[in-house]
Amino acid sequence: MPELNLTSAPAHLRHGSNIGQPLTRRDGVLKVKGQATYAADNHPPGMLFAVMAVSSIAHGRVTSLDVAAAKRHPGVIDVMTPDHKPQLAIDPEIKTNPFVFRMEVLQSNEVRYANQPIAVVIAETLEAATEGAVLLAPRYETLPALVGLDAGDRYVPPVVGVGNPAEHHRGDVEAGLASADKRIDATYDTPPQYHNAMEPHAIVASWEGDSLQIDMPTQGLMLSLARVAELFGIPHDKIYIRSPFLGGGFGSKGLMAGPPVLGIMAAKLVGRPVKLVLRREQMYGPVGHRAPTRQRLRIGADAEGRLTALDHHARTVSSTFDDFYEPAADASHTLYASPAIRTSHEAVRVNTGTPLFMRAPGEATGSIALESAIDEMAWACGMDPLAFRLKNYAEVEPITGKPFSSKALRACYDQGAARFGWGKRPLQPRQMRDDAGHLVGWGMGTATFPALMFQAEARAAIRRDGTGAMEIGAHDMGQGAWTALAQIAADAVGLDIDRVTFKAGTSDLPDAGIAGGSAHTATAGAAIHSAGAAVVAKLADLATNDERSPLFGAGNAGVIARDGRLIRRDDESRSESYAEILARADVAEVEARGTGAANPAAMEEYAMHAHGAVFAEVKVDPELAQVRVTRMVGAFAAGRIVNPHLVKSQLFGGMIWGMSFALHEEAITDRRSGRIMNANLGEYHIPVNADVPPLDVITVEEHDPHVNALGIKGVGEIGITGSAGAVANAVWHATGVRVRRFPIRIEELLTQL
Numbered sequence: 001m002p003e004l005n006l007t008s009a010p011a012h013l014r015h016g017s018n019i020g021q022p023l024t025r026r027d028g029v030l031k032v033k034g035q036a037t038y039a040a041d042n043h044p045p046g047m048l049f050a051v052m053a054v055s056s057i058a059h060g061r062v063t064s065l066d067v068a069a070a071k072r073h074p075g076v077i078d079v080m081t082p083d084h085k086p087q088l089a090i091d092p093e094i095k096t097n098p099f100v101f102r103m104e105v106l107q108s109n110e111v112r113y114a115n116q117p118i119a120v121v122i123a124e125t126l127e128a129a130t131e132g133a134v135l136l137a138p139r140y141e142t143l144p145a146l147v148g149l150d151a152g153d154r155y156v157p158p159v160v161g162v163g164n165p166a167e168h169h170r171g172d173v174e175a176g177l178a179s180a181d182k183r184i185d186a187t188y189d190t191p192p193q194y195h196n197a198m199e200p201h202a203i204v205a206s207w208e209g210d211s212l213q214i215d216m217p218t219q220g221l222m223l224s225l226a227r228v229a230e231l232f233g234i235p236h237d238k239i240y241i242r243s244p245f246l247g248g249g250f251g252s253k254g255l256m257a258g259p260p261v262l263g264i265m266a267a268k269l270v271g272r273p274v275k276l277v278l279r280r281e282q283m284y285g286p287v288g289h290r291a292p293t294r295q296r297l298r299i300g301a302d303a304e305g306r307l308t309a310l311d312h313h314a315r316t317v318s319s320t321f322d323d324f325y326e327p328a329a330d331a332s333h334t335l336y337a338s339p340a341i342r343t344s345h346e347a348v349r350v351n352t353g354t355p356l357f358m359r360a361p362g363e364a365t366g367s368i369a370l371e372s373a374i375d376e377m378a379w380a381c382g383m384d385p386l387a388f389r390l391k392n393y394a395e396v397e398p399i400t401g402k403p404f405s406s407k408a409l410r411a412c413y414d415q416g417a418a419r420f421g422w423g424k425r426p427l428q429p430r431q432m433r434d435d436a437g438h439l440v441g442w443g444m445g446t447a448t449f450p451a452l453m454f455q456a457e458a459r460a461a462i463r464r465d466g467t468g469a470m471e472i473g474a475h476d477m478g479q480g481a482w483t484a485l486a487q488i489a490a491d492a493v494g495l496d497i498d499r500v501t502f503k504a505g506t507s508d509l510p511d512a513g514i515a516g517g518s519a520h521t522a523t524a525g526a527a528i529h530s531a532g533a534a535v536v537a538k539l540a541d542l543a544t545n546d547e548r549s550p551l552f553g554a555g556n557a558g559v560i561a562r563d564g565r566l567i568r569r570d571d572e573s574r575s576e577s578y579a580e581i582l583a584r585a586d587v588a589e590v591e592a593r594g595t596g597a598a599n600p601a602a603m604e605e606y607a608m609h610a611h612g613a614v615f616a617e618v619k620v621d622p623e624l625a626q627v628r629v630t631r632m633v634g635a636f637a638a639g640r641i642v643n644p645h646l647v648k649s650q651l652f653g654g655m656i657w658g659m660s661f662a663l664h665e666e667a668i669t670d671r672r673s674g675r676i677m678n679a680n681l682g683e684y685h686i687p688v689n690a691d692v693p694p695l696d697v698i699t700v701e702e703h704d705p706h707v708n709a710l711g712i713k714g715v716g717e718i719g720i721t722g723s724a725g726a727v728a729n730a731v732w733h734a735t736g737v738r739v740r741r742f743p744i745r746i747e748e749l750l751t752q753l
Contacts, residue, residue: 018487018488018490018491018496018497019487019488019491019640019642019643019710020640020641020642020643020644021487021643022643022644022645022646023483023487023497023643023645024483024645025480025482025483025646026482026483026486027245027476027482027483031245036244036245037244037245038199038202038217038245038246038247039199039202039203039204039215039216039217039242039243040199040202040204040275040277042204042215042275043204043275044204044206044273045273046272046273047204047272047273047274047275048077048122048123048124048129048266048270048272048273048274048275049122049123049124049125049126049128049129049274049275049276050120050121050122050123050129050262050263050266050274050275050276051120051121051123051126051129051130051132051133051276052117052119052120052133052259052262052276052278052282053065053117053118053119053120053121053133053136053138054114054115054116054117054118054282054285055111055113055114055115055116055117055118055138055140056114056138056140056675057111057114057140057142057145057673057674057675058111058112058113058114058145058147058351058352058673058674058675059111059112059113059142059143059144059145059146059351059674060111060140060141060142060143061109061110061111061140061141062109062111062118062138062139062140063109063139063140063141064138064139065079065081065118065119065136065137065138066135066136066137067079067081067084067119067136069135069136069137070121070132070133070135070136071132072135073123073128073131073132073135074128075123075124075125075127075128075129075132076121076122076123076128076129076132077122077123077124077270078121078122078269078270079119079120079121079122079132079136080106080119080120080121080122080262080265080266080269081106081118081119082106082107082108082109084269085106085265085269086265086268086269088105088231088232088233088265089230089231089232089233090230090231090233091107092105092107092231092258092261093107093321096230098162098163099223099255100227100255101255101322101324101354101356102321102322102354103256103257103258103261103286104116104117104258104286105117105258105261105262105265106118106119106120106262106265111140112319112320112321112351113285113319113320113351113352113353113674114145114285114351114673114674114675114676115281115282115284115285115286115353115675115676115679116285116286116353117258117259117262117286118138119133119136119138120262120265120266120276121133121136122266122269122270122274145350145351145672145673145674146320146348146349146350146351146674147350147351147669147670147671147674148292148317148350148669148671149189149292149293149294149315149316149317149348150348151317151348151349151350152348152349152350153348154315154346154347154348155346155347155348156344156345156346156347157318157323157325157345157346157347158323159325160325160326160327160329160330160345160362161325161326161327161330161361161362164327164330166325166344166345166346167342167343167344167345168330168333168341168342168343168344168399169341169342170340170341170342170398170399171309171338171339171340171341172309172340173298173309173310173311173340173341173342174309175309175340176300176308176309176338176339176340177298177300177308177309177311179300179302179308180300180301180302180308180309181301181302181303182300182301182377182380182381183298183299183300183301183380184297184298184299184373184376184377184380185296185297185298186296186297186372186373186376186738186740187294187295187296187297187740188293188294188295188296188297188368188369188372188373188740188741188742189292189293189294189295189740189741189742190292190293190295190328190365190368190369190661190742191292191665191666191667191668191742191743192289192290192291192292192352192355192666192667192669193289193290193358193661193665193666193667194283194284194289194290194667194679194684195248195249195250195251195252195283195287195288195289195358195359196280196283196681196684196686197246197247197248197249197250197252197253197477198247198248199217199246199247199248200277200278200279200280200282200283201216201217201252201253201257201259201260201277201278201283201287202216202217202260202275202276202277202278203215203216203259203260203263203264203275203276203277204216204263204273204274204275205260205263205264205266205267205273205274205276206267206273207267207268207271210234210238211234211238211239211240212228212232212234212238212239212240212264213239213240213242214228214239214240214241214242214260214264215241215242215243216241216243216260217243217245217246217247217249217253218241218243218246218253218254218256218475219246219249219251219253219254219475219477219514219515219516220253220254220255220475220513220514220515220516221241221243221473221475221505221506221507221511221512222473222507222511222512222513223254223255223256223514224241224255224256224260224507225239225241225507227255227256228241228256228261228264231261232264232268239507240506240507240508241506241507242505242506242507243475243505243506244476244504244505244506245476245478245505246475246476246477246478247477247478248477248478249477249515250358250359250477251288251356251357251358251359251361251516252283252287252288252289252356252357252358253287253477254356254357254514254515254516255288255356255357257286257287257288258286258287259276259278259282259286259287260276262276263275263276280679280680280681281679281680283679284353284667284676284679285352285353285676286353287353288353288354288355288356288357288358289352289353289355289356289358289667290326290355290358290361290364290365291316291317291318291324291325291326291355292316292317293314293315293316293326293328293365293366293369294314294315294316295312295313295314295315295328295329295365295366295369296311296312296313296314297310297311297312297313297332297369297370297373298310298311299311299373299374299376299377301377301380301381304391305378305381305383305387305388305391305392306391306392307336307337307338307339307377307392308338308339308340309338309339309340309341310332310336310338310340310341310342311341311342312329312331312332312341312342312343312344312366312369312370313329313342313343313344313345313346314326314327314328314329314343314344314345314346314365314366315345315346315347315348316328316345316346316347316355317347317348317349317350317352317355318347318349318350318354318355319349319350319351319352319353319354319355320349320350320351321354322354323354324354324355324356325345325347325355326355326361326362326365327345327361327362327366328345328362328365328366328369329343329344329345329366330343330362330363330366331362331363331365331366331367331369331370331448331721332366332370333397333398333399334394334397334398334399334404334448334450334607334609335370335393335394335398335446335448336374336389336392336393336394336398337392337393337394337395337396337398338392338398341398341399350674351674352674357516359657359716359717359720360449360654360717360718360720360721363448363449363717363720363721364657364658364661364717364720364721364724367445367446367447367448367720367721367722367724367725368445368661368662368724368725368728368742370725371445371446371722371724371725371726371728371729372725372728372729372738372740374388374389374392374446375443375725375729375732376738382427384425384427385443385444385729386413386417386422386444389413389444389446390410390413393406393409393410393413393446394406396607397607397609400607402605402606402607403606403607404606404607404608404609405609405611405637405702405704408611408637408700408702408704409446409448409611409612409613409637411635411637411700411701411702412447412611412612412613412635412636412637412698412700413446413613413635415635415698415700416444416612416613416614416615416633416634416635416698417444417613417615419615419633419635419696419698420442420615420617420631420633422442422444422615425442425733429441429732429733429734429735429736430734430735430736432734434619437622438619438620438621438622439619439620439621439622439734439735440617440618440619440620440734441617441618441619441620441729441730441731441732441733441734441735442615442616442617442730442733443615443616443618443725443726443727443728443729443730443731443732443733444613444614444615444616444722444725444726444729445613445614445616445658445721445722445723445724445725445726445727445728445729446611446612446613446721446722446725447610447611447612447613447614447634447636447718447719447721447722447723448609448610448611448612448718448721448722449518449609449610449714449717449718449721450517450608450609450610451518451519451522451608451609451610451639451704451707451713451714452517452518452519452522452598452608452714453519453522453523453526453596453597453598453707453708454513454514454517454519454523454597454598455511455513455523455595455596455597456472456510456511456512456513456523456524456526456527456595456596456597457472457510457511457512457527457531457593457594457595457596458470458471458472458510458512458524458527458528458530458531458593458594458595458596459471459472459509459510459531459591459592459593460489460492460493460528460531460532460534460535460591460592460593460594461535461589461590461591462493462535462536462539462578462582462589462590462591463578463582463588463589464579464582464583464587464588464589465579466495466499466564466577466578466579467495467499467500467501468489468490468493468495468499468500468501468535469500469501469502469503470485470486470489470492470493470500470501470502470503470528470531470532471503471504471509471510472485472503472504472509472510472512472524472527472528473504473505473506473507473508473509473510473511473512474504474505474512474515474520474524475504475505475512475514475515475520476504476505476515477515479646479649479650479716480643480646480649480650481504481515481520481521481524482502482504482505483643483646484521484525484642484643484646485502485504485521485524485525485528486500486502487642487643488521488525488528488529488642488710489502489528489532491529491532492528492529492531492532492533492536493532493535493536493561494532494536494560494561494562494563494564494565495563495564496563496564499564510527510593512524512527513596517714517717518610518713518714518715518716518717518718519714520714521642521712521714522596522707522708522710522712522713522714523596523597524596525596525642525710525712526595526596526597526708526709526710526712527594527595527596528594528596529594529596529709529710530594530595530596530709531592531593531594532594533594534592534593534594535590535591535592536561536566537592538590538591538592539561539566539578539581539582539590540554540559540561540566542581542582542585542587542590543559543566543576543581544558544559546581546584546585548584549576549581549584550568550574550575550576551566551568551574551575551576554568554569554570554574558570564577564578564579565577565578566578566581596708598708599706599708602706602707605706606706608704608706608707608713609713610636610637610638610639610713610714610715610718611636611637611718612634612635612636612637612638612718612719612721612722613634613635613722614632614633614634614635614655614658614719614722614723614725614726615632615633615634615726616629616631616632616659616723616726616727616729616730617629617630617631617632617693617730618630618727618730618731618734619734620731620734620735620749620753622753624746624750625746625747625749625750625753626746627663627731627744627746627749628691628693629659629663629691629692629693629727629730630693630694631693631694631696632655632659632693632694632695632696632723632726632727633695633696633697633698634651634655634695634696634697634698634719634722634723635697635698635700636651636697636698636699636700636715636718636719637699637700637701637702638699638702638713638714638715638718639702639703639704639707639711639712639713640702640703640710640711640712640713641699642712644699647699647715648697648699650715650716650719651697651699651715651718651719652695652697652719653716653719654715654716654717654718654719654720654721654723655695655697655719655720655723656687656692656695656723657719657720657723658719658720658721658722658723658724658725658726658727659687659691659692659693659723659724659727660685660686660687661720661723661724661742661743662723662724662725662727662728662731662742662743662744663727663743663744664685664686664687664691664743665684665685665686665743666678666684666685666742666743667679667684685743724742728742728744731744731749735749735752735753737749737752737753
């Protein structure tokens with residue numbers, strides 16, 4: 001694992017100023033030089049290549065594989081099939097905890113979705129393994145495929161998302177609708193979407209007796225380790241996982257999926273190291289995706305434009321063999337004040353790989369529908385969309401009644417609108433054109449995402465030479481976590497960042513929790529902060545109990561750590577360096593561990609959310625109906641900002657994803673076969689550089705003392721939630737056409753322009 005270079009010199013003069021500095025990411029130079037080792041870059045001696053053969057049908061069973069033909073191919077070593085494979089210690093269909101999902105690892109010949117792994121060919125070269133997989137020439141017994149939101153019987157899922165109730169209800173919704181002066185009843189459809197991280201799922205697995213070494217991208221080192229341990233029946237301490245760099249994850253690498261397990265099985269079968277890397281089209285199936293939704297919103301408002309009722313119902317899908325339900329309707333829990341709110345879900349089963357977490361799960365799908373409906377409601381009331389939101393934004397969480405940082409949301413509205421120039425927006429659509437005659441529209445959307453925290457642990461040390469160390473099994477998906485966490489570590493131990501060694505990315509380090517839910521900086525950062533405080537306290541104990549120290553008798557409460565020294569609070573002329581304290585005590589280093597977790601008492605009393613407001617401008621060709629986003633402004637309040645440079649980068653990414661949601665992104669399924677027809681980056685449309693407009697981000701100052709000790713909230717996902725709706729609403733304002741099926745297509749605009 002490469003050493004991170006933490007030697008830049010930010011202009012800081014006081015303890016605590018590492019946090020807040022816009023440092024460039026510390027792994028950037030390694031990546032530019034090609035020295036950042038991703039999972040598939042590893043080549044242990046004797047390594048073989050494994051290639052999955054996947055099903056070309058969505059439902060049925062494999063009746064034959066030409067294993068003999070594959071084995072005859074030069075370089076092919078073995079073919080792993082349901083009849084020829086290592087046995088697992090437990091049935092992978094057994095769900096041992098809520099974060100375990102069923103996987104296809106050649107336990108039968110049944111086919112449950114297209115692109116399901118049906119065999120693995122292992123060879124001396126990638127080319128030989130690829131050709132061997134083709135030579136298997138599978139034959140099938142095919143059954144009709146269940147496809148789409150109308151495929152089968154509807155049912156109410158037991159839970160949605162991560163254990164959330166399928167329905168929430170407060171007040172009398174039907175009475176609120178009946179009493180309303182203005183009502184809307186609109187249905188919005190969102191498509192299936194796939195993660196498409198730059199780095200596909202990959203694994204290099206090596207067995208040495210009963211010990212296993214793995215290189216793989218993962219957002220959850222310890223979750224992956226635990227799953228591998230139970231599947232293969234080996235102790236945790238016999239498994240070592242390295243994951244120093246991830247080329248994106250977006251949720252798909254949070255939980256152990258089938259393909260990495262197949263790589264481990266293949267290595268066990270042949271007794272040599274094996275590398276298995278998914279091809280791009282193989283990412284569309286066994287490693288999760290965002291499920292489609294159909295969402296009906298019924299909203300009522302009184303004569304003054306105040307909400308009287310909000311009813312948000314979402315239909316989604318899960319696989320035929322497992323349960324995960326996109327919690328789309330839950331987006332209506334947190335933003336708008338209404339005396340009556342109901343959110344509910346229903347589902348159908350289809351022949352697909354199990355949908356799982358994808359960036360802003362539920363919030364992304366739900367918010368584009370909610371924000372479009374709120375915009376429609378504002379129009380029905382004859383009100384400016386911003387004025388309508390200002391009248392109806394919640395000052396406490398509507399469902400629970402818990403207070404949250406509503407003042408921060410108001411600040412986002414005010415600052416974002418001012419920067420964008422929203423006050424010049426005409427109320428009526430189709431009122432603005434540019435010099436080329438293109439229709440111009442302005443739209444907005446409110447952004448929100450829960451401020452989550454998981455559990456983590458970190459180890460800190462202060463050494464005799466006056467340097468420090470921080471160790472935590474943290475994950476960096478490219479968002480700059482290694483840099484931000486190193487900044488927190490430096491402040492935690494009272495040292496300049498260039499004097500702290502920061503280690504992360506391997507399973508032998510303390511558990512950092514999962515890098516998901518925009519919670520990693522808060523979770524791992526809290527553990528780092530706690531470990532730093534603990535190790536400084538140990539050092540202070542050495543000094544204040546030593547009669548030879550100028551700090552003798554000060555006590556832990558009487559000293560502070562700054563610039564590698566302990567200083568008496570009541571007399572800053574009396575201080576001592578870390579090196580002097582440890583040298584006199586003849587101690588090589590002091591170390592301590594710290595933990596991070598949410599405060600149950602605070603969670604019981606307060607609602608925890610980050611907020612934002614996004615404003616978008618679009619231009620639409622009135623003859624061709626081509627849409628181009630030309631400008632976006634986002635204002636976000638996300639607590640304490642550890643690194644403004646990295647935070648803005650994350651918010652830019654979220655805004656681009658929101659634009660992609662509204663205009664580009666959709667997996668298209670052949671309704672006859674159940675196969676995805678655009679399973680590649682050529683036809684699965686996402687924005688390229690030419691599609692991305694000038695972006696402007698405002699980080700609104702917010703001090704939330706309740707969310708965690710550092711006041712940190714996540715920024716990775718919130719940028720999506722307001723941006724998708726802002727773009728959709730801007731298209732309506734430009735054209736007067738309200739499109740309710742996403743992504744917005746040219747043909748739907750053309751017929752009505």
